[in-house]
Amino acid sequence: MMPPKARKLRRSLVPDALSYLPDNIIDVILMCLPSKDAVRTSILSKKWRYHWCRLTKLELDESLWITKKDLLNPTIKFRKIMYQFLSLHEGPITKFTLDVVHLASCPEIDNFIYFLSRNDIQHLALHLPLRKEYKLPSLLFACSQLRHLSLCYCSIQHPSAFQGFDKLISLNLCEVNISSELLESLISHCPLLEELELDIANKSDTIEINAPMLRSFDLSGNISSVCLKNVPRLVKVLLYGDYIKAEDLDFAKVFECCPALEHLLFFSLDSGVNIA
Incomplete structure (x- = not known):
């Protein structure tokens, strides 16, 4: 059996595996961690101390x-x-x-x-x-x-x-x-x-959406304050309105400039409608 002093000397000679990891491997490890844990790795060794600073x-x-x-x-x-x-x-x-x-x-x-x-x-x-x-x-x-x-x-x-x-x-x-x-x-x-999400609950003026590459549009709040003017590629729309009923909206008029539209989801506090 190895004497205690010899075991201690042997441990001191074993290379620190963490310190010998290549920089690119350390970077990959840090990228997989939450920011808080990535910063904490600075205590592992001198080599790791400032690695998080390059994230x-x-x-x-x-x-x-x-x-x-x-x-x-x-x-x-x-x-x-x-x-x-x-x-x-x-x-x-x-x-x-x-x-x-x-x-x-x-x-x-x-x-x-x-x-x-x-x-x-x-x-x-x-x-x-x-x-x-x-x-x-x-x-x-x-x-x-x-x-x-x-x-x-x-x-x-x-x-x-x-x-x-x-x-x-x-x-x-x-x-x-x-x-x-x-x-x-x-x-x-x-x-x-290509993707637009808006919450404009308190808006009163009409907002014209001019986005020729837009494909997805989510709107919460005052639906009547939005005009889809130039959205030829728009495929998916989600509308979440406050106390607005589907029968109160002229969908044909609202979406007449959306020739590519495939999915329309409409929800209100009174009712929900799913139109595809």
Whole structure:
């Protein structure tokens, strides 16, 4: 039997398997983990300490700062995490999700958006606090590589020089404060838009949807405030209206500019209709 000292010496000579993993393997492992766990890997070894800083896909939500003995204000915790992220991250970020809907107030994220706009962001989801509407900076419209954009509980307005999101494929706006004119302009300046989700419960002005590549359209809220003007490729439509009955809508008129339409789902608080 090997003496204790010899066993201890042998263990000290065994290579650290984690430290000898190739960089590309470490990157694959980190990509498979939730962002919180990916950051925690920094304690494994010196080689792993800053590997998470090169992740191209990140999700920040309350799981990063909520604990059972939570004595520090969540907003303050989020600011600390955001500062560490901005100061340590290297390289491009293609996908980023920020979900802070349960914070009492929205922290300053303008610098965050500026950082993303300079790092090739393609998929951006911002789900901001319910209680206080946050005005997004015009920097958002500098994200020229965007392909997927999801915004919840915020206010937006684009600058007059905005030329559009040339690569945007999907757009989701939920409880977003935006004028009818700006919404029309935003949609019409996304020539490749294929998927559109809107929650416009409080809109009164009619919004014309001009999206020649659109294939899927989900609308919640005031259905009568939308006019499908130029959607020749539209295949699937989901309408969820408040207290609107199917017999009150002239479907032939509403969808006369949708020659490719195959599936129509209509729901209201009074009744539900499934038309295919």
